[in-house]
Amino acid sequence: MTSSNAIPPALLELYREEARQQAQILSDGLLALERAPRDPVTLEACMRAAHSLKGAARVVGVQVGVTLAHAIEDCFVAAQEDRVTLDAVYIDMLLRGVDLIAQIGQADETQLERDVDAFVGSLNARLAGNEDAPLPEFDLRLADYADEPAPLAIDEPAQAWPEPLAALVQASGPRMLRVRADTLDRLLSHSGESLVESRWLKPFAESMLRVKRIQREASRALERLHETLADTPAFEQLDPRARAALDEVRHLSAEAHRQMSERLAELENFDRRSTHLSQQLYDEALECRMRPFVDATGGFARMVRDVARSLGKEVRLVIVGETTQVDRDILDMLDGPLGHLLRNAVDHGIESPEMRRALGKPAEGTITLEARHSAGSLFISVTDDGAGIDIDSLRRAVVRKDLASEATAGRLSDAELLEFLFLPGFSMRDTVTDVSGRGVGLDAVQDAVRQMRGSVRVIPDAQAHEGTRFLLQLPLTLSVIRSLIVEVAGEPYGLPLAHVVRTLVLPASEIDTLEGHQHFSFDGRRFGLVTAHQVLQAGTFDAAGDMLNVVVIGQGATSYGVVVDRFLGERMLVVQPLDKRLGKVRNVAAGALMENGDPLLIADLDDWLRSVEKLVAGGEIGRVGVGAARVETVAKRVLVVDDSLTVRELERKLLASRGYDVTIAVDGMDGWNAVRGERFDLVITDIDMPRLDGIELVALIRRDAQLANLPVLIVSYKDRPEDRQRGLDAGADYYLAKGSFHDQTLLDAVRDLIGEARS
Template identity: 60%
Template structure:
């Protein structure tokens, strides 16, 4: 199949847009390489040919603006090749602006390019000749143009009318390179790229997974046939014994018949043995092919990290120049394989992090010179695999975050008071950088100051059940690390049994597995604990979390899966470990909505279904049970019950800092507090446990506070539970919206202080105990 056949369903304009996308990307990369001081006449030649190809393609489809822009760029490159002009940094600026114009010309949804913009582009290109030159080696003479290639014969006459009688017809190619057509034809079968729809890849992966599961049935089937073979052998031996016992009592005819049956049975055994050997070879070959197919299908979902980073050098370069900073940008791990869905999701967050590094992280050349640092700052984007996870880091060598300034900004924006802010550790303070609306800038600019960038990063990472970690080294720079799953479609899991059913814990979230004896488990402050790496970790039964009956109290030891980290570290007791498995994730039916503590499903090798545990959701559930002293199912010990009942408060807020601040204030007053990280988590909690009060934020992912209040007040079983909204939004219309939804109290965070919250809680439910 040729490349033309693959693209025959596209119109010429669609092909032009695709070629523009590919060629402008190549132009940007080559121009940045030229500007970086790498003397490369080959890059200059590639730029000229890309501009020439874009000019010809625009002429074919009748886009005169594209012809004009690409033609002027081509003339500039030809002049540089001939030595008539020497490319300067100013030339690169203007040429990159021309690349942006070409992208807009080809995009029907972009703002149209006006003739005035083209005139300004042409004038800027001429005016760039007086700038300081970049040193390039003598360019190689222009290589001869390739022969005309006309991939669509039905458009030939119209194309010739547009081009002119003597003009060559450039190829309307989709690949980034511009190879000789003959060589391209020879290589078409080997390294050619094909477009495949995402849903087609998903079906391929699903079918290959089912094929692998089905192939695993062959082995147990072969084993059952071996049992039939042994039974057949036993029957033949029994017949031999009968013949030997009754040989003297039977006439010759009967004996002849019995001997004939014996021979037939022996022949059947030999034939059966031969077929079994063939089946055994078939089973091994089929399983091997199914595994290969499955592995290849998995690889189809993986793309190199570099596929998502091609635009970043230009973004960093343009932003640094606009801010008057000198930045050396490097990308490490471009070949790291990443799930295509995760790669698509990473685009916006990485853009935010890079802009943050250039604007906030990197200091000015003057400041760097004063600190004794190189004037040129360093920003690095790195991707690597580590311990079953994908780690993507953005690193700068700026001055880092001034923790005193950060603490002051937290207080100034009324996120906490002076006393609480003074007690916060550096890691706790850095968490404020991820809050929605938080910024250390007093003034809003085109680049930053609105406090939305890092919040978007946090939301994306949470959406794929990852984590954001911030490392600050004062004077040396900052490092933002995104810990992400390797793939959203396939996970390596720890398989366990709970209540007679299999469950899978993603290994990326498992700290360790243990076998604990009864003597290893202590009860501290009414809660079961066990020692782990010099710490005390809480213990809870998976049966309770997964609603899977009662654990076996007669076991001499308890199998425990250790999950979590700092500060929440817990052990989940299961019946037994079943080993590790690579599972193809199968989303649950959307009609089930979100099932508490469950992320998805999968099929085991024998076709049995297994539920994949949502470990982050599970940790939140464990935290609630540990804090509420509700672990009696595991220990069967009445000491775990609280001596007297405390009023229970559910705090729902997606901000870790605000959530913990409210929890500590309420617990200090004696209330029994459970926390939820967003509206959906809060809705699951309020349906599964009894609370005397719900305190909720408004702006949260998955389900906001207004929707949560509405659901609670519309539920006949929950509508009497008082709900208090604590929000940054303090306008009258925001307050009215919350109260109209059914909230019993609305407290603005701008007027939030310790006593205001506690007084409001007391007004709604009274003292902590009762």
């Protein structure tokens, strides 16, 4: 066997690419032949794929690939000549051969050669008439053909390649370029900003139209003045120069109006062209991120078949919407959740062939995987025609696992009961198998879908043994998100609509208090109520009137109403990821720009829910409503670390005058001892200090698990860019120069980091 180390990397990568494509053809063909073993078209396609693999392996010099492909090709030729029938045992053997193809160039070469020899020996023995020839014994990871192939890194000149491969590259269609994913992401981000900027012209043009209307009214007033004066005897007695001046004013006003109209027309044309061009640029950049849904489904048919065989079932996978375009990032994240759902459908959903026949169903079950676009979202469903979900059994499982009392479970609706399926560790199986029963699956599906800013729900059929449908609703792209824009404490926030249950305007009179917590009723359910101000630690909430703007978030029992100041409408926002040095910012997912160019933060509503639940658990929920009493909290604590007495005292007095509880430390070591012994909301530190400087102090804080999230503000005389970068790289949240900031600058920085002194 020719060592892959002796093969030029570009040739080996080219061979792997062809092997990946041909292996997919073989895998799909074998699954089709299992249902129609003598189909001539499928047999011919599989034979050609094996033949192409053999030729490519021979050209590159991968002898083990030649041996493997030749044996598989011989089997297909035998089937074409009716010397063998490709039954389930043959399909099993050939699929193992396909797995071996995916290992070439990646697995240990010596072990791979032994595995190929064992496979070829078993296959040839069966072709020779030995029906008892065992399946070759070797351990293989199932090939994941859904993975996107890595881009080719072709370094050697084409002239140095074997002639067939050089011809293949030169005749391979449109020229392809290797582009880094983060470069493409930046292109999309810039094109989104360009689109936002282009829309700035429209409000500007509208303001100019208002100027035009004022000018037109001024021209009309001049004309009326002229007409009034012309009707009086005194007009003729006016100095000719005065009348000429009046005529000149009328003429200039009319000319200004005409030119204004022309310039506005040009501006409107430019606005249309600019917006159209920016939209095209954005659409093209976005299109570069889109891939057909089929790219994520390559290995699913094989997986369904193998799981079904292991369970003694007959199952067919049908894929609908293969050409549906899906964002690259979403497509890459779909493999895990869809794999869980398909395995669940085979194991939990599809009945055994005997039971299906007894129920009047075909022995072979069907699972349908469908992708489609609708109403600005991507919908992916996994539907089986199996037993469905037994609601009564589910209700008993909920009671048996002490998740609800029998009386409570009896009052739950079907939809509420189905939510229990997504709890960690929940399973309706009493026994553990290789496929299920561990309670791991649907909770992982839900977590993965939430990471994609989507939702998943189960839709059972009304009749028993009519199947189950899982429906995933996802955004079309992770780069653009449709959001509800709200105002909280004077700042705009984008709430992803996929996580907003509904919005409503709630009369304050409908708020009830139960066990110290405020609630309101809607659609027969009760929802806890909290203000976004408290969730975001953005000061206190003052109701402007008797009506409250409420956003309902969450699912099932963990749903809450969050009061915001104002609704500002819905927008498509181009997601701007936060700087990675910030780490995970609580309650915030990303940033974005509004159409007028103003920045806003996109909320992480899962974080909001966790924040609300933490407030509820701690009994810290404030009251909502007109004239409601507010929850008094202790002043937020700030540690000031500086070796200068003057600076320490200046900062202490400034912060104390605004209500903060300030503690001082005389150097970095004193500050480090303080943060380990007491709780602080913020640390303000200098850099140049004895014993332990500010950079070292920040690094120690960031390395401590208990203090890692403690905000740190550096205030230093050092104002060089490299000094700032050094401080931020160490983990500081803010960097201010002593020589340039005023009192308000420091206070603004403190408020940005921890909010007002009392919330």
